[in-house]
Amino acid sequence: MMRKSVLNRRTWRHAAISAVGSAQVKLLLLCCIVFVLLALAGRTTTFIGWKNGSDALYESSFPKKGYALLINTWKRNDLLKKSISHYASCPGLQSIRIVWSEPDPPSDSIVEYLNRVVQLHSKDGREIELKFDINKEDSLNNRFKEIKDLQTDVVFSIDDDIIFPCSSVELAFSVWRSAPDTMVGFVPRVHWVDKSKGDQGKFIYGGWWSVWWTGTYSMVLSKAALFHKKYLNLYTYEMPASIREYVTKNRNCEDIAMSFLVANASGAPPIWVKGKIFEIGSTGISSLGGHSEKRTECVNRFVAEFGRMPLVSTTVKAVDSRNNWFW
Numbered sequence: 224m225m226r227k228s229v230l231n232r233r234t235w236r237h238a239a240i241s242a243v244g245s246a247q248v249k250l251l252l253l254c255c256i257v258f259v260l261l262a263l264a265g266r267t268t269t270f271i272g273w274k275n276g277s278d279a280l281y282e283s284s285f286p287k288k289g290y291a292l293l294i295n296t297w298k299r300n301d302l303l304k305k306s307i308s309h310y311a312s313c314p315g316l317q318s319i320r321i322v323w324s325e326p327d328p329p330s331d332s333i334v335e336y337l338n339r340v341v342q343l344h345s346k347d348g349r350e351i352e353l354k355f356d357i358n359k360e361d362s363l364n365n366r367f368k369e370i371k372d373l374q375t376d377v378v379f380s381i382d383d384d385i386i387f388p389c390s391s392v393e394l395a396f397s398v399w400r401s402a403p404d405t406m407v408g409f410v411p412r413v414h415w416v417d418k419s420k421g422d423q424g425k426f427i428y429g430g431w432w433s434v435w436w437t438g439t440y441s442m443v444l445s446k447a448a449l450f451h452k453k454y455l456n457l458y459t460y461e462m463p464a465s466i467r468e469y470v471t472k473n474r475n476c477e478d479i480a481m482s483f484l485v486a487n488a489s490g491a492p493p494i495w496v497k498g499k500i501f502e503i504g505s506t507g508i509s510s511l512g513g514h515s516e517k518r519t520e521c522v523n524r525f526v527a528e529f530g531r532m533p534l535v536s537t538t539v540k541a542v543d544s545r546n547n548w549f550w
């Protein structure tokens with residue numbers, strides 16, 4: 224009697240487990256079928272050339288005029304070689320302007336090397352221009368000097384120690400073309416009202432973590448951003464000289480000044496574009512953190528100079544819809 228009931232209980236439990244098991248298996252199977260169907264759909268579209276076709280369409284829709292790489296470098300020839308070798312392979316690149324502020328002019332060997340790189344990628348009717356813009360004084364304002372003979376309307380301003388894949392740059396370029404008066408970039412930053420100072424109209428500069436936490440930004444840094452070349456002119460000749468002097472003296476905040484300038488002129492927020500960043504320099508970490516008090520000082524200083532806070536906040540982020548797996 225005793226033995227039988229134990230046995231019954233055991234078979235009952237076994238049945239229950241197998242019932243649960245079969246429901247799970249069914250669910251799993253369903254998932255597998257859906258997954259296989261999706262994968263097949265993806266493959267077929269690639270196979271019949273739809274995907275390749277749309278890439279070709281995408282590339283041929285580039286305007287005749289591309290963008291100019293405006294690269295800021297200082298005594299790091301190895302990084303300069305690496306970045307230029309990479310960007311020269313991007314299809315929309317038309318011109319490379321190197322902002323040179325070292326006491327010595329570029330050596331023959333680096334000029335020769337870069338010329339060879341550019342020649343290698345200048346084919347099929349495309350010719351990439353390469354020029355050094357040599358500056359006598361070493362100032363952070365050099366990177367925004369007016370360039371009189373610039374072939375393109377837009378510059379992609381970049382530091383020599385970060386690299387973005389061509390696909391990211393060209394996405395940013397197409398975003399810029401739909402909003403040519405604003406700054407379009409990969410490194411967002413934010414400002415907000417300093418409530419601890421009451422109604423004094425003081426602001427705080429927020430770094431990457433603030434953007435990550437709130438999803439809000441009001442600047443994109445010029446170490447990786449596209450903007451119209453007219454802003455180089457405005458920065459050099461129209462912006463109050465006191466701001467440029469402040470930037471030179473403190474060796475900081477030229478990027479914040481540019482963000483203020485563009486926001487003041489356009490009345491619009493910048494646009495943050497999703498892109499993969501590869502840091503090739505060794506100073507990556509220090510450039511990401513710290514120094515936020517100095518940056519806060521710059522923001523408040525520039526607000527005083529502009530007579531108002533021109534920056535506009537936003538939460539929009541541009542992504543390449545082809546890389547979004549699910550819609």
Ligand SMILES: *[C@@H]1O[C@H](CO)[C@@H](O)[C@H](O)[C@H]1NC(C)=O
Binds near residue numbers: 463487488528
């Ligand atoms: C800000 O924009 C206004 C209106 O366009 C302009 O008059 C002013 O000069 C600009 N301020 C600065 C500092 O560029």
